[in-house]
Amino acid sequence: MSRRPMQGSVSGRHASPHRGSSIEFAEYRKYVPGDDLRRLDWRAYGRSDRFYIKEFEADTNLRLCLIIDTSGSMGYGSQGVSKLEYARRIGATLGFLASQQGDAVGLACVANGLGQHVPPRRSAAHLRLVFDLLEQAKPHGETQLARTLHELAETNQQRALIVIISDLFIDPAILGNCFQHLRFRKHDVAVFHLLDPQEIEFNFRRPTRFLDMEGGPAIFAEPNDIARRYQAALEQYLAGVKQVVLESAIDYHRVQIDEDYEKVLVRFLTSRTQAKGLR
C-alpha cells in the first residue's frame, strides 16, 4: 500500500529503506571492509575480478497514520451523511486493511488542536482502540489542521504513510506548507479531500442565514446574488489546492461525499498499487 520504502520493526509487505536479505534484488555495491562476506557475489567476482556485494530489497511493515479532521465544518452533510461520517468509514477501512496486513495503525483527530491521538501500533486491540476513537469523534470547533500537521511532522520521527481525511477549508498556501513539511520528513502523504455536493453546487433558493459550524459569525445572503461569486471563490480555492498538490507531490483525492466510499477506496488502492508497480 505504501508507495515509498517503509521502516518497520518486523518484516512485512512493504518495501523498507534498509537493504537487507530478501528475494528481491536491489543492486550491486563495491565491497568495503566490514561488509558481510556472506553477501559477496562470487559470480560477479569471477566475471569481473572485483568484489561486489549483492543487495536485496528488505520488506518491512507500514506505519499508517490516519489524521481525521473533526472540526465543525466536517459535521455538514446535505445527503444524510456528514463529511465526518464519511471520513470515519474511509479511515476505519484503511485502518482495518493495514492491520490485516500487519501494519501499524495510528489515529489523530484534529479540531481546535490535536485531539484524540494514538500512535501507530500493530495489535488487534489497538485497532479496536482506533475504531472506538473514530466512533467517538464529534465535529466541533475551528479547524487547526495546519498547526496539527506541522506538529505531527515534527513529532513523527519514523517514516509513515500519513492519510489526511478533511474538507481542507484552509488557505491552500498554508496547506502547501504543511504538505511540504511532511514530505521533508520523508512521509508518504495521502489526502482525501471531502466535499459535500451542496458545497460545490450551492443551489439554495431562498434568502438564507448561514450559521458557521465552526463558531464564526453567521452570514445572511441572497443565494441568487452570491452563488456566482461563491462558485468563483470555490474554483479559485480548488485551483490553489491543485497547485499545492502538484508542488508537494502528494497523493490527493478529491471526494464528493455522495460517492460510494468503497469505490473511492478501490480507486485509491488501485492508484497506489499502480504507482508502486511503476516504481
Add this chain to the structure above:
Amino acid sequence: MSFLQPWLLAALPLIALPIIIHLINQRRFQSVQWGAMMFLLAAQRMARGYSRLRQWLIMLFRTLAVAGLILAVSRPLASGWVGLAAGGKADTTIVLLDRSPSMQEQAVGSGISKLQTGRQQLVRILGTLGSQRYVLIDSGSREARELESPEALTSVATAGPASAPADLPLMLQAAYDYIKTQRAGRTEIWICSDLRANDWSPDSSRWNALRDAFLVLPQGVRLHLLAYSQPHTDNVSVRVTGVKRHVSKTGAELLVSVRLARGEDGKKQEIPLQFEIEGSRSVVNVELTGRQTELRDHLIPIEAKKLRGFGRVSIPADANSADNKFFFVFDEQPARKTLVVADDPSVGVPLQLTAAISPDDAATCTADIVSAEQLATTEWDKISLVLWQAPLPSGGIAEQLQAFVDRGGQVVFFPPREPGSGTFSGQRWESWVDAAAAVESWRGDADLLARTQSGAALPVGQLEIHRHCKIKGESTSLAMLSSGEPLLSRAQTDRGGVYFWSTTPAAQDSTLASNGIVLYAFVQRAIAAGVAVLGRTRWLEAGNAGGDASSQWQRLSGDEEALSTEAHCHAGVYSAGDKLLAVNRPAPEDEEKQLSDTTVSELFRGLDFTRVDDQAGNAAALIQEIWRMFLFVMLLSLVLEAVLCFPKALPAKGAAT
C-alpha cells in the same frame, strides 16, 4: 409640479411598500448550518461593490415604479414654471384679460400678438385644469361675463383687441365683487397682461385695499399671472398732438402736429406719415432720431368751406398695429370765453387780462368781469372757464355752476377777503394766514401745472406767497406750501374741473400776477380744457368717455369689427348727435414703462400667487399633462428591476469538481 388629482398623492407613502416587502422577506429567511464559510466570506468580499449597488438599484427601481404609478394617476402637469399648483379643479375660474393696445404687440416673424398668444394659452391651460365655471373680465368693460367654455376666449368680441387701457386694480375689484356676490367656491384668477405700469397703477392705494380684501376671502383665491413683459424695441407709435384749422388768404388749411416715438434710441429712421382726411391722402416722410420726433404744424390744405371734419394719421405696419394710427377731428375754433367774478378789483383785473390774451392768433379770447347776480342771465353753453374770487356760491348760482362743471366746464376759485361758511364741491375757505410761505412742491406730471410740451417745468417755485387762506375739504393737492398747506387743490368731480387757489393774484397776497407765467399758463390751460367740451368736436381717450352712451355713436372711421356697444373702447371717429368724436388710445399707452418683478411680487404680497412669463407667438403649451412620462418611468423601472433581479446563469453543476 402640479396635479389634477392631487388627493391621489396621499397614496405616495406606498412607495415604501417595496422596502417593507424587502424587510419582510429578510425576516422570512431560512437558517442553515454551513461549513464552507470561507467561500461565502470570499464571495461577500467580492460582492461589496456592485452587488450592494445592485441591491440598492433594485430597491430604487421598485420604489420608482410605485411612485411613477401614483404620480401618473395623479395626472401631473408640466409647466414652464414651478408651483403652478392648480390644486385640482376650481369652482370658478376668472380670467382678467388686458386688451390694451400694448397687448397687440406682435412677435417677430409670427404675426401673433401678445393678446392672441395669451388667449390661446389660457384656452389650453383652462381646458387642461378644468373648472365648474369660467368668467371673463376684460379691460374694456370691466364687467364679469360667464363663458360657456375656455374656448370662448378666442371667439367672444369682448376678448379682442381694444384701444382702451386696462385698469388692473379695477378689474381685480370686479373679480372680488363677483366672488362676493356669486358666493363662488374655490376660485382661480388668471391675469393676462403685459405689465405696463399705466395699466397696473402700482402706486395706487387701491392695491392695499384689494390685497386685504382677497386675504380675508374664506373660499381661497389663487392668483396666476400670465405675463408678456418682453417689449418690442423696434416699435414706433404715432400720436397727433394738435390740429388747428387755419384760414388764410388762399383758403383753409389744417395745421397738424404729430409725434413719433419708439421704445429705445435707435438708428435714424425715415418713416412715411400718411395723412387721410375724409378720403384724401397725403404722405410726408419724417426722420425719426432718438426716442421721439415731433412734426409741428404740418400744413394740409383743405376746402375753404370745410369747417369741420375728421382724419387719420398712420405709419406703416410694425410690431404693434394698435399704435400705428391716430384719429383726429377738427372744427372751427370756438370762442374762448371766460367769466371773472371778483369782489376785489386788484384780483379781478389781472385775472381778466390773463384770460383775455389768446396764445393763438387764430383763436379769440374774451374775459368779462361780472357780478354774481349777473350769472343768472349767462349763456353757459358759451363759457369755457369761470374765475371766482368771491364768497362761495350758494342756492341757484351754485346749482348753475355745478351744472356747468358737470358738463365739463372749468371753475377756479380764489379766496375772498372775507371767507364765509359756504361750500362748493365739498371745499370751503377757512381763515387767512398772514405769513409768507414758499412753494414746497407741485405736480409737474399732470393737470394744469404740468410741464410744457418741450418738457420745461412751470416756474411755480419762484412764486412768493405773502398770505394765504386755508382750504378745508377732501381734494387733490396740485401744489403745496412750505407750511404744509395746499397752494392749489382740485376737488373730486366726475367731469369738468374745480380748482381752489389758497391765495390771489393781488400784490399783497402773492406774486401770481407780477410773475405771471404760472397764472397765464394755468388759466389758458383751464380755458383749453373748457373749450374742449364746448366745441362740436371732442377728443376722447378710449375707455374713459362715453360709457353706455357710446352705443348710440355712429362710426365714421375705425375698426369695423368692433362692437357698437364698445365704441368708446375702440379707436376711431364717431358722430354723436351734432358732435364729432375722435377716440384714441391714451398717451401713457405709448410709454413702455413696465412693472419690475419686485413690484409685481410686492403687489401680490401675502396672496396665493404664481407668475409665468410667456412670449408673444409662443405656440408651445405652457402646461400639459405628463402622466405618460411617469407611466413610462414606471415601466422602465419595472424592466430594469426585472433585469437586475434576473438570476445569472450559474456555472454548470460540478464545474468545480
